[in-house]
Amino acid sequence: MWNTVAQSLSNALNTPFEIKDKQQLSNSSVDHLFKISDGAQNFFVKVSPIADLERLECEAEDLALLTKESLFMVPDCILTGTTLDYSFNVLEWLDFDDNVDNDWAKMGEYLALMHLKHEQGMFGNERDNFIGATAQPNQWHKKWDVFFSEDRIGWQLQLLHEKGFNLCDIDACVEFVKDALHHHHIQPSLLHGDLWRGNVGFHQGVPCIYDPACYYGDREVDIAMTKLFGALPKRFYDAYEAHYPLQYGYETRETIYNLYHLLNHANIFAGHYLTQAKDTIDGLMREMA
Template identity: 60%
Template sequence: MWNTVNEQISQAMHFDFKHTSKRQLQSPNSDKLFQISDGTHQYFVKVAHRNDLERFESEAHNLQLLIKESLFMVPDCITTGASIEFSFIVLEWLELDQQPHSNWHIMGSHLACLHLKHRQAMFGFDHDNFIGPTAQPNRWHKKWNIFFAEERIGWQLQLLHEKGIELVDKDYFVAFIKDMLHSHSVQPSLLHGDFWRGNMGFIHSVPSIFDPSCYYGDREVDIAMSELFAPLPDAFYIAYNKHYPLSQGYEQRKLIYQLYPILNHANIFAGHYLTEAKQQIERLLK
């Protein structure tokens, strides 16, 4: 496989590349992560099963869109490809600053600037993609409440159903979510889609984001996600609200939007995330 990686980097970069060092990095999931170098040029390589090539190609497309549309430092995708057994994506190597950092207000203003671009009239995306390893459907919808209820909550509940897990009656709960979001007025924004602390950082003090799951939706989804697992420093939220204040009722909608990543974790990891998902559903139904 590594000969294929070297060849494709050489073709993409227009010089002969052959790595002389390869260092495996810690991975939060089943992907294998590597830093490779020829002594002069460094790259970040993700490796997975051959069947994951579509996921890597989707990531490359999402990264290119964020490079085009945002002020964030986003890693360039050098190439994607596959061998007989494995698939891979090669990204520009970006060295993240050590935490803690003092520029969270810039992270907040950059996200607000991305969300303030309302260039799409509908909710969805040009193609389906992934959130982590999970397929993420993005059929276009005119109404946000229908999109989020069906393409996000309903989809995750269906995946659990296929595993024999019933947290709630799917049809009833999808209808409930549609009703809960019915009166919420939304202009579509380009979302990162998986905006939590593990998918962001700083490079020479410049905010950087990566591992996107992009689509056009309610900007509050990114904010709600950022508050779920490890809330960001207050400076981030103060700066975001200064540039693009959150709408009334966000605190109630946040519980709905946070259910999506909780359900996704329940599908991936099961365990205590199933309990957490059940509790979140019961909290919403009260």
């Protein structure tokens, strides 16, 4: 495995690379994460079963897209490779600042500027990708309410149904979400897609984002996700709103958009996320009845 990584990296760098130090990093994902070094250069390695090669390829494409379309520091994917049993991504290593005075206002500004680019006319993406370990369909749609209700909420509910978890009437829930978003008229923005505290940081003071699940959609999806597992500092939201104010009714849409991530966590982890997702669906339907 590691001989293949070293040889692949040597080929990509066009100079010999020998792994002299390897550290496994703690994480909450299904992947195994490592920091490798030859004593002079460090790299980040994500290792998964060979069956996950497509997911790692999608990650590499999404990182490149964010690099092209935003001001964020985004780690470069140096290469994607395989062995007989494993697939792996080798990424640029970024040292993250552990500083309470990090420029969260700049983070909010960079996100707003990325969201303000409305060059794509439809919702979706060039290819399907993944949200965590879950397949994420991105077929192009002209209407946001159709895309999000069917390819996000309906998709996750169907995956749960196939696992034996029936949280609600799927068709009724899809129609409810479609109706709730029907009059919310927006232009597509490039989204990070999985924007929570664990996927942002600062490198030498520059805002960084990584582990994306990109597609073109309502920019409020990214803002909502930042609040699901503990909000970012207030400076982030103040700066974002100064550049791109949220539309009326965002608070209700925040709950709808975060339902997608709760359903995804229910699909991956089950447990209390199943209860949380069902309670959210029931609460939304009562509120909007």
